[in-house]
Amino acid sequence: MILPAHSRRLCIFIVLLLALGCVVAEEEQLNPSSGSIDRSLLEHDQLASLKRVHYAGAPTAVLPDDEESARFGELRASTESDALDELDKLFADHDRLKALALRDSDGNGVPDYRVSDYYGKFMEGDVDLDDDGVRNALDSDPFDRGVGLLDANTNGLPDSIDWSLSAREAELAEIQLGLYRDHGIALVDRDARFDLVLAEAVDDTVRRVFRQVFESENGLPNLRTIATEKTALLNAALAAVEEDETAAQVFPRTQSLIIYDVGRRSDDRLLLLGLLVHEMGHSFHMSLDFDALDLAAENARTRFPAPHFVELVRAFEWEQTSFYDGELGAGLAVVPRFVYAGMSEPTFSFRGKDPVEWASWAEEIYEKLGEPPTYLLDDAFASRGIVSDDALSLPSEWFADNLIAYVITVIEAEALEKHGRAAQLAIDAALRAVWPTFYHRNLASDIRAYFERTFPITESDRRLLAARYIAPIVAKASRSDLVPIR
Numbered sequence: 001m002i003l004p005a006h007s008r009r010l011c012i013f014i015v016l017l018l019a020l021g022c023v024v025a026e027e028e029q030l031n032p033s034s035g036s037i038d039r040s041l042l043e044h045d046q047l048a049s050l051k052r053v054h055y056a057g058a059p060t061a062v063l064p065d066d067e068e069s070a071r072f073g074e075l076r077a078s079t080e081s082d083a084l085d086e087l088d089k090l091f092a093d094h095d096r097l098k099a100l101a102l103r104d105s106d107g108n109g110v111p112d113y114r115v116s117d118y119y120g121k122f123m124e125g126d127v128d129l130d131d132d133g134v135r136n137a138l139d140s141d142p143f144d145r146g147v148g149l150l151d152a153n154t155n156g157l158p159d160s161i162d163w164s165l166s167a168r169e170a171e172l173a174e175i176q177l178g179l180y181r182d183h184g185i186a187l188v189d190r191d192a193r194f195d196l197v198l199a200e201a202v203d204d205t206v207r208r209v210f211r212q213v214f215e216s217e218n219g220l221p222n223l224r225t226i227a228t229e230k231t232a233l234l235n236a237a238l239a240a241v242e243e244d245e246t247a248a249q250v251f252p253r254t255q256s257l258i259i260y261d262v263g264r265r266s267d268d269r270l271l272l273l274g275l276l277v278h279e280m281g282h283s284f285h286m287s288l289d290f291d292a293l294d295l296a297a298e299n300a301r302t303r304f305p306a307p308h309f310v311e312l313v314r315a316f317e318w319e320q321t322s323f324y325d326g327e328l329g330a331g332l333a334v335v336p337r338f339v340y341a342g343m344s345e346p347t348f349s350f351r352g353k354d355p356v357e358w359a360s361w362a363e364e365i366y367e368k369l370g371e372p373p374t375y376l377l378d379d380a381f382a383s384r385g386i387v388s389d390d391a392l393s394l395p396s397e398w399f400a401d402n403l404i405a406y407v408i409t410v411i412e413a414e415a416l417e418k419h420g421r422a423a424q425l426a427i428d429a430a431l432r433a434v435w436p437t438f439y440h441r442n443l444a445s446d447i448r449a450y451f452e453r454t455f456p457i458t459e460s461d462r463r464l465l466a467a468r469y470i471a472p473i474v475a476k477a478s479r480s481d482l483v484p485i486r
Contacts, residue, residue, distance in 0.1 A: 072099035090120035221292035281400035385444025405440035
Protein backbone atom coordinates (compact mmCIF):
# COMPACT_ATOMS: atom_id res chain seq x y z
CA MET A 1 0.00 0.00 0.00
CA ILE A 2 1.35 3.43 -0.92
CA LEU A 3 0.59 5.84 1.88
CA PRO A 4 0.47 9.65 1.84
CA ALA A 5 3.30 11.58 3.45
CA HIS A 6 1.55 12.04 6.79
CA SER A 7 0.88 8.33 6.91
CA ARG A 8 4.42 7.04 6.74
CA ARG A 9 5.71 5.59 9.92
CA LEU A 10 8.19 7.79 11.78
CA CYS A 11 11.13 5.41 12.04
CA ILE A 12 14.61 6.87 12.51
CA PHE A 13 16.87 4.08 13.72
CA ILE A 14 17.72 0.84 11.93
CA VAL A 15 17.69 -1.74 14.71
CA LEU A 16 18.12 -5.49 14.26
CA LEU A 17 14.99 -7.46 15.06
CA LEU A 18 14.93 -10.11 17.73
CA ALA A 19 16.28 -13.51 16.85
CA LEU A 20 13.55 -15.90 15.81
CA GLY A 21 13.98 -17.82 19.03
CA CYS A 22 12.89 -14.73 20.99
CA VAL A 23 9.72 -14.24 19.01
CA VAL A 24 6.57 -15.66 20.50
CA ALA A 25 4.51 -16.48 17.43
CA GLU A 26 0.95 -17.60 17.05
CA GLU A 27 1.79 -20.48 14.72
CA GLU A 28 -1.65 -20.74 13.20
CA GLN A 29 -1.39 -17.13 11.97
CA LEU A 30 1.70 -17.76 9.89
CA ASN A 31 2.24 -19.98 6.91
CA PRO A 32 5.71 -21.43 7.62
CA SER A 33 6.48 -22.00 3.96
CA SER A 34 5.67 -18.51 2.72
CA GLY A 35 5.62 -16.30 5.80
CA SER A 36 2.17 -15.10 4.75
CA ILE A 37 -0.43 -14.16 7.33
CA ASP A 38 -3.98 -15.44 7.52
CA ARG A 39 -5.91 -12.32 8.49
CA SER A 40 -9.01 -14.30 9.39
CA LEU A 41 -7.07 -15.78 12.34
CA LEU A 42 -5.94 -12.48 13.84
CA GLU A 43 -9.07 -11.82 15.92
CA HIS A 44 -7.46 -12.99 19.16
CA ASP A 45 -4.63 -10.46 18.86
CA GLN A 46 -6.92 -7.70 17.67
CA LEU A 47 -9.04 -8.25 20.77
CA ALA A 48 -5.91 -8.38 22.93
CA SER A 49 -4.85 -4.97 21.62
CA LEU A 50 -7.88 -3.48 23.37
CA LYS A 51 -6.28 -4.29 26.73
CA ARG A 52 -3.37 -1.89 26.17
CA VAL A 53 -5.07 1.05 24.51
CA HIS A 54 -4.97 3.34 27.55
CA TYR A 55 -2.59 1.88 30.13
CA ALA A 56 -1.66 -1.47 31.64
CA GLY A 57 -4.51 -2.83 33.73
CA ALA A 58 -7.13 -0.39 32.45
CA PRO A 59 -10.69 -1.73 32.17
CA THR A 60 -11.44 -3.12 28.72
CA ALA A 61 -14.43 -2.07 26.63
CA VAL A 62 -17.46 -4.32 26.43
CA LEU A 63 -17.51 -5.85 22.97
CA PRO A 64 -20.45 -5.25 20.61
CA ASP A 65 -23.43 -7.46 21.33
CA ASP A 66 -25.59 -9.10 18.67
CA GLU A 67 -27.70 -5.95 18.26
CA GLU A 68 -24.73 -3.65 17.69
CA SER A 69 -23.12 -6.16 15.30
CA ALA A 70 -26.42 -6.50 13.41
CA ARG A 71 -26.64 -2.72 13.00
CA PHE A 72 -23.21 -2.75 11.47
CA GLY A 73 -24.23 -5.57 9.15
CA GLU A 74 -27.20 -3.54 7.94
CA LEU A 75 -24.98 -0.51 7.39
CA ARG A 76 -22.44 -2.58 5.47
CA ALA A 77 -25.14 -4.07 3.25
CA SER A 78 -26.65 -0.70 2.39
CA THR A 79 -23.57 1.56 2.08
CA GLU A 80 -20.74 1.76 -0.41
CA SER A 81 -17.71 3.16 1.39
CA ASP A 82 -13.95 2.95 0.98
CA ALA A 83 -13.67 3.14 4.75
CA LEU A 84 -15.88 0.08 5.21
CA ASP A 85 -13.84 -1.72 2.56
CA GLU A 86 -10.76 -1.04 4.68
CA LEU A 87 -12.48 -2.59 7.70
CA ASP A 88 -13.26 -5.68 5.62
CA LYS A 89 -9.59 -6.00 4.71
CA LEU A 90 -8.46 -5.65 8.31
CA PHE A 91 -11.03 -7.76 10.11
CA ALA A 92 -12.14 -10.36 7.53
CA ASP A 93 -15.60 -11.63 8.58
CA HIS A 94 -15.40 -10.48 12.24
CA ASP A 95 -18.30 -8.03 12.24
CA ARG A 96 -18.09 -7.31 15.96
CA LEU A 97 -14.60 -5.86 15.48
CA LYS A 98 -15.82 -3.76 12.57
CA ALA A 99 -18.74 -2.56 14.67
CA LEU A 100 -16.32 -1.64 17.46
CA ALA A 101 -14.27 0.42 15.02
CA LEU A 102 -17.38 2.54 14.38
CA ARG A 103 -18.46 2.90 18.00
CA ASP A 104 -18.84 6.47 19.28
CA SER A 105 -19.84 6.09 22.94
CA ASP A 106 -20.34 9.76 23.74
CA GLY A 107 -21.80 10.75 20.37
CA ASN A 108 -19.27 13.50 19.67
CA GLY A 109 -18.47 12.29 16.15
CA VAL A 110 -15.08 10.81 17.09
CA PRO A 111 -14.89 7.00 17.17
CA ASP A 112 -13.77 5.43 20.42
CA TYR A 113 -10.77 3.85 18.68
CA ARG A 114 -8.37 4.39 15.87
CA VAL A 115 -7.42 1.29 13.91
CA SER A 116 -3.96 0.59 12.58
CA ASP A 117 -3.82 -0.11 8.87
CA TYR A 118 -1.31 -2.84 9.71
CA TYR A 119 -3.46 -5.82 10.79
CA GLY A 120 -6.10 -3.94 12.75
CA LYS A 121 -4.49 -3.09 16.07
CA PHE A 122 -6.87 -0.98 18.17
CA MET A 123 -5.43 2.33 19.36
CA GLU A 124 -6.79 5.32 21.24
CA GLY A 125 -9.31 7.40 19.30
CA ASP A 126 -11.52 9.62 21.45
CA VAL A 127 -9.27 10.84 24.29
CA ASP A 128 -12.20 11.01 26.77
CA LEU A 129 -14.46 8.07 26.02
CA ASP A 130 -17.01 8.63 28.79
CA ASP A 131 -17.00 12.42 28.38
CA ASP A 132 -16.39 13.04 32.09
CA GLY A 133 -13.63 15.61 31.56
CA VAL A 134 -10.85 13.19 32.53
CA ARG A 135 -8.52 11.95 29.79
CA ASN A 136 -8.53 8.18 29.32
CA ALA A 137 -4.90 7.85 30.42
CA LEU A 138 -5.79 9.50 33.75
CA ASP A 139 -9.23 7.95 34.19
CA SER A 140 -9.49 5.09 36.67
CA ASP A 141 -12.27 3.72 34.45
CA PRO A 142 -12.32 5.30 30.99
CA PHE A 143 -15.69 3.65 30.23
CA ASP A 144 -17.62 4.73 33.33
CA ARG A 145 -18.67 8.35 33.58
CA GLY A 146 -19.21 7.88 37.31
CA VAL A 147 -15.57 6.99 37.93
CA GLY A 148 -12.95 9.62 37.18
CA LEU A 149 -9.49 10.29 38.56
CA LEU A 150 -9.01 8.34 41.81
CA ASP A 151 -6.03 9.63 43.77
CA ALA A 152 -5.81 8.12 47.25
CA ASN A 153 -2.40 9.63 48.06
CA THR A 154 -3.44 13.07 46.66
CA ASN A 155 -0.20 13.56 44.73
CA GLY A 156 -2.01 14.55 41.53
CA LEU A 157 -1.52 11.30 39.63
CA PRO A 158 -4.36 8.79 39.40
CA ASP A 159 -3.68 5.64 41.40
CA SER A 160 -4.19 3.54 38.25
CA ILE A 161 -0.90 4.75 36.71
CA ASP A 162 0.99 6.06 39.78
CA TRP A 163 4.35 4.28 39.95
CA SER A 164 4.88 5.32 43.57
CA LEU A 165 2.09 2.88 44.47
CA SER A 166 3.44 -0.07 42.49
CA ALA A 167 6.86 -0.85 43.99
CA ARG A 168 8.74 0.84 41.14
CA GLU A 169 12.08 2.59 41.66
CA ALA A 170 11.77 5.80 43.66
CA GLU A 171 13.69 7.75 40.99
CA LEU A 172 11.34 6.48 38.31
CA ALA A 173 8.25 7.50 40.27
CA GLU A 174 9.79 10.91 40.96
CA ILE A 175 10.34 11.56 37.25
CA GLN A 176 6.78 10.49 36.43
CA LEU A 177 5.27 12.76 39.07
CA GLY A 178 7.53 15.68 38.17
CA LEU A 179 6.66 15.62 34.47
CA TYR A 180 2.95 15.44 35.27
CA ARG A 181 3.01 18.22 37.85
CA ASP A 182 5.23 20.56 35.86
CA HIS A 183 4.07 19.95 32.29
CA GLY A 184 0.91 17.83 32.39
CA ILE A 185 2.66 14.90 30.70
CA ALA A 186 1.68 11.43 31.91
CA LEU A 187 4.15 8.56 31.52
CA VAL A 188 2.18 5.32 31.19
CA ASP A 189 3.01 1.65 30.68
CA ARG A 190 0.89 -0.25 28.21
CA ASP A 191 2.16 -3.73 27.37
CA ALA A 192 5.78 -2.68 27.98
CA ARG A 193 7.33 -0.90 30.95
CA PHE A 194 9.37 2.25 31.37
CA ASP A 195 12.79 1.76 32.92
CA LEU A 196 14.88 4.45 34.58
CA VAL A 197 17.13 5.01 31.54
CA LEU A 198 14.15 5.69 29.27
CA ALA A 199 12.41 7.89 31.84
CA GLU A 200 15.58 9.95 32.32
CA ALA A 201 15.92 10.40 28.57
CA VAL A 202 12.31 11.61 28.34
CA ASP A 203 12.87 13.96 31.27
CA ASP A 204 16.08 15.35 29.75
CA THR A 205 14.45 15.89 26.37
CA VAL A 206 11.57 17.82 27.95
CA ARG A 207 13.50 19.79 30.55
CA ARG A 208 16.81 20.44 28.80
CA VAL A 209 16.39 20.23 25.03
CA PHE A 210 12.82 21.59 24.92
CA ARG A 211 13.15 23.71 28.07
CA GLN A 212 12.16 26.98 26.41
CA VAL A 213 9.19 25.38 24.65
CA PHE A 214 7.76 23.76 27.76
CA GLU A 215 8.37 26.81 29.93
CA SER A 216 6.49 29.02 27.49
CA GLU A 217 2.80 29.76 27.89
CA ASN A 218 1.64 27.19 25.33
CA GLY A 219 4.14 24.37 25.82
CA LEU A 220 3.22 21.44 23.57
CA PRO A 221 -0.57 21.10 23.75
CA ASN A 222 -0.48 18.05 21.48
CA LEU A 223 1.70 16.04 23.87
CA ARG A 224 -0.01 14.84 27.05
CA THR A 225 0.78 11.11 27.15
CA ILE A 226 4.07 9.27 26.58
CA ALA A 227 3.55 5.50 26.56
CA THR A 228 5.58 2.34 26.08
CA GLU A 229 4.46 -0.59 23.94
CA LYS A 230 6.16 -3.72 22.66
CA THR A 231 5.50 -3.17 18.96
CA ALA A 232 3.60 -0.99 16.54
CA LEU A 233 2.02 -4.14 15.12
CA LEU A 234 -0.21 -6.69 16.84
CA ASN A 235 2.59 -8.89 18.15
CA ALA A 236 6.27 -9.72 17.79
CA ALA A 237 5.58 -12.47 15.24
CA LEU A 238 3.94 -10.03 12.83
CA ALA A 239 6.72 -7.51 13.46
CA ALA A 240 9.27 -10.15 12.47
CA VAL A 241 7.38 -11.14 9.30
CA GLU A 242 7.01 -7.49 8.29
CA GLU A 243 10.58 -6.66 9.35
CA ASP A 244 9.04 -3.77 11.25
CA GLU A 245 11.55 -1.24 12.59
CA THR A 246 9.17 1.36 13.99
CA ALA A 247 10.96 2.79 17.03
CA ALA A 248 8.43 5.43 18.07
CA GLN A 249 5.46 7.39 16.75
CA VAL A 250 3.75 10.68 17.49
CA PHE A 251 -0.05 10.88 17.38
CA PRO A 252 -0.95 14.56 17.79
CA ARG A 253 -4.71 13.97 17.47
CA THR A 254 -4.61 11.93 20.67
CA GLN A 255 -1.84 14.07 22.20
CA SER A 256 0.48 11.11 22.56
CA LEU A 257 3.91 9.71 21.81
CA ILE A 258 4.46 5.96 21.83
CA ILE A 259 7.88 4.34 22.26
CA TYR A 260 8.22 0.74 21.09
CA ASP A 261 10.71 -1.94 22.13
CA VAL A 262 12.70 -1.45 18.92
CA GLY A 263 13.50 2.09 20.05
CA ARG A 264 13.97 1.52 23.76
CA ARG A 265 16.32 -1.46 23.45
CA SER A 266 19.23 0.62 22.24
CA ASP A 267 22.39 -0.01 24.28
CA ASP A 268 23.44 3.55 23.65
CA ARG A 269 21.86 6.39 25.61
CA LEU A 270 22.88 8.93 22.98
CA LEU A 271 20.77 7.16 20.36
CA LEU A 272 17.82 6.96 22.76
CA LEU A 273 18.09 10.71 23.34
CA GLY A 274 18.21 11.24 19.59
CA LEU A 275 15.05 9.17 19.12
CA LEU A 276 13.13 11.24 21.66
CA VAL A 277 14.43 14.53 20.27
CA HIS A 278 13.28 13.44 16.81
CA GLU A 279 9.78 12.49 17.96
CA MET A 280 9.26 15.55 20.13
CA GLY A 281 10.49 17.56 17.17
CA HIS A 282 7.49 16.17 15.31
CA SER A 283 5.24 17.13 18.20
CA PHE A 284 6.66 20.65 18.06
CA HIS A 285 6.16 21.30 14.36
CA MET A 286 2.71 19.70 14.44
CA SER A 287 1.79 21.97 17.36
CA LEU A 288 2.24 25.00 15.11
CA ASP A 289 -1.08 24.15 13.42
CA PHE A 290 -2.80 22.48 16.38
CA ASP A 291 -5.95 24.07 17.84
CA ALA A 292 -5.49 23.68 21.59
CA LEU A 293 -8.81 25.46 22.23
CA ASP A 294 -10.89 22.84 20.42
CA LEU A 295 -9.41 19.43 21.16
CA ALA A 296 -12.50 17.56 19.96
CA ALA A 297 -12.29 19.24 16.56
CA GLU A 298 -8.58 18.48 16.39
CA ASN A 299 -9.23 14.83 17.18
CA ALA A 300 -11.86 14.64 14.44
CA ARG A 301 -9.69 16.18 11.72
CA THR A 302 -8.66 14.24 8.64
CA ARG A 303 -7.55 17.22 6.54
CA PHE A 304 -4.27 18.82 7.57
CA PRO A 305 -3.60 22.14 5.94
CA ALA A 306 -0.54 23.33 7.86
CA PRO A 307 -0.01 27.01 7.01
CA HIS A 308 2.30 27.78 9.93
CA PHE A 309 4.54 24.79 9.26
CA VAL A 310 4.51 25.50 5.52
CA GLU A 311 5.64 29.05 6.26
CA LEU A 312 8.38 27.83 8.61
CA VAL A 313 9.97 25.40 6.14
CA ARG A 314 9.63 27.81 3.21
CA ALA A 315 12.47 29.78 4.78
CA PHE A 316 14.64 26.70 4.26
CA GLU A 317 13.68 26.09 0.59
CA TRP A 318 10.74 23.71 1.02
CA GLU A 319 7.71 24.63 -1.08
CA GLN A 320 4.19 23.26 -1.02
CA THR A 321 3.41 21.83 -4.45
CA SER A 322 -0.11 20.40 -4.11
CA PHE A 323 -2.48 18.77 -1.64
CA TYR A 324 -2.91 15.02 -1.29
CA ASP A 325 -6.58 14.13 -0.80
CA GLY A 326 -6.86 10.72 0.81
CA GLU A 327 -10.07 11.13 2.79
CA LEU A 328 -12.33 8.15 3.31
CA GLY A 329 -15.83 7.65 4.68
CA ALA A 330 -18.30 9.54 2.48
CA GLY A 331 -21.88 8.67 3.43
CA LEU A 332 -21.09 7.51 6.98
CA ALA A 333 -22.42 9.24 10.09
CA VAL A 334 -19.41 7.97 12.06
CA VAL A 335 -16.26 7.58 9.98
CA PRO A 336 -13.74 4.98 11.18
CA ARG A 337 -10.35 6.48 11.84
CA PHE A 338 -7.29 4.70 10.53
CA VAL A 339 -3.81 5.46 11.75
CA TYR A 340 -2.40 6.09 8.29
CA ALA A 341 -5.07 6.01 5.57
CA GLY A 342 -7.78 8.60 5.11
CA MET A 343 -5.58 11.63 5.77
CA SER A 344 -5.20 14.64 3.47
CA GLU A 345 -2.21 16.96 3.60
CA PRO A 346 0.20 19.11 1.59
CA THR A 347 2.91 17.70 -0.65
CA PHE A 348 6.30 19.40 -0.97
CA SER A 349 9.39 19.92 -3.05
CA PHE A 350 12.85 20.79 -1.71
CA ARG A 351 15.03 23.17 -3.71
CA GLY A 352 12.96 22.46 -6.79
CA LYS A 353 13.07 18.64 -6.59
CA ASP A 354 10.37 16.33 -5.28
CA PRO A 355 11.29 13.42 -2.95
CA VAL A 356 11.49 10.90 -5.81
CA GLU A 357 13.96 13.10 -7.68
CA TRP A 358 16.06 13.54 -4.56
CA ALA A 359 16.10 9.78 -4.00
CA SER A 360 17.38 9.21 -7.55
CA TRP A 361 19.99 11.95 -7.09
CA ALA A 362 21.24 10.40 -3.86
CA GLU A 363 21.34 6.89 -5.36
CA GLU A 364 23.50 8.07 -8.26
CA ILE A 365 26.03 9.61 -5.90
CA TYR A 366 25.96 6.56 -3.67
CA GLU A 367 26.79 4.26 -6.59
CA LYS A 368 29.39 6.65 -8.00
CA LEU A 369 31.26 6.62 -4.70
CA GLY A 370 31.25 2.84 -4.59
CA GLU A 371 28.60 2.46 -1.91
CA PRO A 372 30.71 3.53 1.10
CA PRO A 373 28.96 3.54 4.49
CA THR A 374 30.10 7.12 5.00
CA TYR A 375 28.82 8.59 1.74
CA LEU A 376 27.10 11.47 3.53
CA LEU A 377 30.56 12.93 4.14
CA ASP A 378 30.87 13.62 0.41
CA ASP A 379 30.74 17.29 -0.49
CA ALA A 380 27.61 16.74 -2.58
CA PHE A 381 25.77 16.17 0.71
CA ALA A 382 27.86 18.24 3.11
CA SER A 383 27.75 21.40 0.99
CA ARG A 384 23.96 21.18 0.83
CA GLY A 385 23.51 20.69 4.57
CA ILE A 386 21.96 17.23 4.15
CA VAL A 387 22.21 15.35 7.44
CA SER A 388 20.35 12.18 6.41
CA ASP A 389 18.57 10.37 3.59
CA ASP A 390 15.23 10.83 5.35
CA ALA A 391 15.79 14.58 5.47
CA LEU A 392 15.20 14.65 1.70
CA SER A 393 11.87 12.83 1.88
CA LEU A 394 9.60 15.20 3.80
CA PRO A 395 9.92 18.57 5.51
CA SER A 396 8.77 16.91 8.74
CA GLU A 397 11.62 14.39 8.61
CA TRP A 398 14.03 17.12 7.52
CA PHE A 399 13.04 19.17 10.58
CA ALA A 400 13.28 16.29 13.07
CA ASP A 401 16.58 14.90 11.76
CA ASN A 402 18.20 18.33 11.70
CA LEU A 403 17.03 18.84 15.26
CA ILE A 404 18.89 15.69 16.31
CA ALA A 405 21.98 16.96 14.49
CA TYR A 406 21.74 20.27 16.35
CA VAL A 407 21.47 18.62 19.77
CA ILE A 408 24.36 16.24 19.11
CA THR A 409 26.64 19.01 17.84
CA VAL A 410 25.87 21.11 20.92
CA ILE A 411 26.67 18.40 23.45
CA GLU A 412 29.56 17.11 21.35
CA ALA A 413 31.22 20.51 21.63
CA GLU A 414 30.84 20.30 25.41
CA ALA A 415 32.26 16.77 25.50
CA LEU A 416 35.23 17.73 23.34
CA GLU A 417 36.40 20.14 26.00
CA LYS A 418 36.64 17.31 28.55
CA HIS A 419 37.41 14.23 26.45
CA GLY A 420 39.04 15.68 23.36
CA ARG A 421 39.14 13.68 20.15
CA ALA A 422 37.95 10.56 21.97
CA ALA A 423 34.47 12.07 22.28
CA GLN A 424 34.18 12.67 18.55
CA LEU A 425 35.40 9.18 17.72
CA ALA A 426 32.99 7.58 20.19
CA ILE A 427 30.03 9.53 18.80
CA ASP A 428 30.94 8.61 15.24
CA ALA A 429 31.23 4.93 16.12
CA ALA A 430 27.93 4.90 18.01
CA LEU A 431 26.01 6.57 15.19
CA ARG A 432 27.62 4.50 12.46
CA ALA A 433 26.76 1.25 14.23
CA VAL A 434 23.03 1.94 14.23
CA TRP A 435 22.32 4.84 11.91
CA PRO A 436 24.86 5.01 9.07
CA THR A 437 22.58 7.18 6.90
CA PHE A 438 22.97 10.14 9.27
CA TYR A 439 25.82 12.64 9.72
CA HIS A 440 25.23 15.43 12.22
CA ARG A 441 28.17 17.60 11.17
CA ASN A 442 26.43 18.41 7.86
CA LEU A 443 24.04 20.65 9.82
CA ALA A 444 23.59 23.90 7.87
CA SER A 445 24.26 27.21 9.62
CA ASP A 446 20.81 28.70 8.94
CA ILE A 447 18.83 25.84 10.48
CA ARG A 448 21.27 25.68 13.39
CA ALA A 449 20.69 29.37 14.04
CA TYR A 450 16.92 28.78 14.05
CA PHE A 451 17.27 25.88 16.50
CA GLU A 452 19.56 27.91 18.77
CA ARG A 453 16.82 30.51 19.08
CA THR A 454 13.95 28.05 19.43
CA PHE A 455 15.61 25.31 21.51
CA PRO A 456 18.44 26.99 23.40
CA ILE A 457 20.35 24.63 25.69
CA THR A 458 21.87 26.25 28.76
CA GLU A 459 25.50 25.77 29.70
CA SER A 460 24.61 23.70 32.77
CA ASP A 461 22.30 21.51 30.69
CA ARG A 462 25.00 21.00 28.09
CA ARG A 463 27.35 19.75 30.79
CA LEU A 464 24.75 17.39 32.19
CA LEU A 465 23.78 16.00 28.77
CA ALA A 466 27.42 15.49 27.79
CA ALA A 467 28.12 13.67 31.06
CA ARG A 468 25.04 11.46 30.78
CA TYR A 469 24.99 10.67 27.04
CA ILE A 470 28.57 11.00 25.76
CA ALA A 471 30.89 10.24 28.67
CA PRO A 472 29.61 6.62 28.94
CA ILE A 473 30.30 5.83 25.28
CA VAL A 474 33.76 7.39 25.58
CA ALA A 475 34.48 5.22 28.61
CA LYS A 476 33.12 2.13 26.89
CA ALA A 477 34.98 2.53 23.63
CA SER A 478 38.50 1.31 23.10
CA ARG A 479 40.46 3.95 21.20
CA SER A 480 42.13 1.27 19.13
CA ASP A 481 38.73 0.25 17.80
CA LEU A 482 37.72 3.76 16.77
CA VAL A 483 38.51 5.01 13.29
CA PRO A 484 37.80 8.65 12.48
CA ILE A 485 35.38 9.12 9.61
CA ARG A 486 36.81 12.47 8.60
